Amino acid sequence: MSKLRVAVLGAKGRIGSEAVRAVEAAEDMELVAALGSGDKLETLVVAGAQVAVELTTPASVMGNLDFCVRHGIHGVVGTTGWTEDRLAQLKGWLAQSPETGVLIAPNFSIGAVLTMKFAEVAAPYFESVEVVELHHPNKVDAPSGTATRTAQLIAAAREKAGSVPQPDATVTALDGARGADVGGVPVHAVRLRGLLAHQEVLLGGEGETLTIRHDSLHHSSFMPGILLGVRRVVTAPGLTFGLEHFLDLK
Numbered sequence: 092m093s094k095l096r097v098a099v100l101g102a103k104g105r106i107g108s109e110a111v112r113a114v115e116a117a118e119d120m121e122l123v124a125a126l127g128s129g130d131k132l133e134t135l136v137v138a139g140a141q142v143a144v145e146l147t148t149p150a151s152v153m154g155n156l157d158f159c160v161r162h163g164i165h166g167v168v169g170t171t172g173w174t175e176d177r178l179a180q181l182k183g184w185l186a187q188s189p190e191t192g193v194l195i196a197p198n199f200s201i202g203a204v205l206t207m208k209f210a211e212v213a214a215p216y217f218e219s220v221e222v223v224e225l226h227h228p229n230k231v232d233a234p235s236g237t238a239t240r241t242a243q244l245i246a247a248a249r250e251k252a253g254s255v256p257q258p259d260a261t262v263t264a265l266d267g268a269r270g271a272d273v274g275g276v277p278v279h280a281v282r283l284r285g286l287l288a289h290q291e292v293l294l295g296g297e298g299e300t301l302t303i304r305h306d307s308l309h310h311s312s313f314m315p316g317i318l319l320g321v322r323r324v325v326t327a328p329g330l331t332f333g334l335e336h337f338l339d340l341k
């Protein structure tokens with residue numbers, strides 16, 4: 092069987108460099124391009140890339156995906172910064188290239204995907220729920236894409252269940268003291284030397300609390316998800332948002 096021809100964008104970055112090694116080690120894949128900032132995207136076409144693994148920055152991801160989709164190159168995207176406007180733009184590009192698939196995964200690690208799922212299930216059963224994400228201090232965005240997605244899933248689950256707004260008697264607070272508001276769910280971002288990527292979902296009810304915690308201790312935690320995404324995206328045209336769809340968790 093022929094190998095999947097894979098490129099990595101952001102190949103010198105923290106996660107991109109790990110992805111380069113993972114693709115090189117995968118028996119069913121061939122690394123045909125490893126691009127950093129300043130490298131020409133035309134290289135992807137010359138190299139015959141079928142799938143581009145996009146691990147750059149929120150500032151670069153849209154330009155890279157525009158190019159890939161226009162050239163029929165599937166995308167596996169870990170880069171953060173996804174807004175409704177950006178998603179609508181990407182869907183527009185995909186509509187012009189109906190055989191191309193793009194997976195956007197807020198988090199590629201199985202534990203983080205399960206954390207999101209467990210939080211979604213638990214949220215309607217508790218009065219209070221808050222999300223705390225903790226990352227290394229070189230991270231450029233806050234809150235993390237994972238925390239934003241977790242809060243969105245929690246908010247949607249609570250709305251569907253008819254949950255009332257969370258109790259909170261705060262009258263005066265310093266700006267930011269109660270975190271960012273994502274659909275009524277407070278999200279707090281910690282940046283601390285020594286950490287990599289961690290998240291806690293705190294749920295509270297009458298006389299009890301439940302904490303769901305996930306820790307990514309090394310970038311290797313994201314690699315099985317990236318490789319799964321590469322294998323599955325080539326037969327999944329259009330936009331897939333969340334690795335759970337390729338794990339049959341939905």
Ligand SMILES: NC(=O)C1=CN([C@@H]2O[C@H](COP(=O)(O)OP(=O)(O)OC[C@H]3O[C@@H](n4cnc5c(N)ncnc54)[C@H](OP(=O)(O)O)[C@@H]3O)[C@@H](O)[C@H]2O)C=CC1
Pocket residue numbers: 100101102103104105106107126127128129130146147148149151155168169170171172196197198199200236313
């Ligand atoms: N979904 C997931 O599971 C995960 C997602 N992430 C996300 O992945 C992204 C990258 O994270 P991280 O590796 O820590 O960040 P880094 O800053 O370490 O890496 C980003 C890399 O992208 C390069 N780059 C910037 N623009 C371009 C471009 N136009 N083309 C090619 N390369 C480019 C940068 O090069 P230079 O420095 O020269 O500008 C840099 O090497 C972030 O959005 C992060 O949140 C991270 C881990 C897991």
Ligand SMILES: O=C(O)C1=N[C@H](C(=O)O)C[C@H](O)C1
Pocket residue numbers: 171197198199226230231234235236237238287288289
């Ligand atoms: O920047 C990181 O490191 C990570 N980014 C992603 C996010 O913002 O959710 C995934 C993971 O948290 C690591």
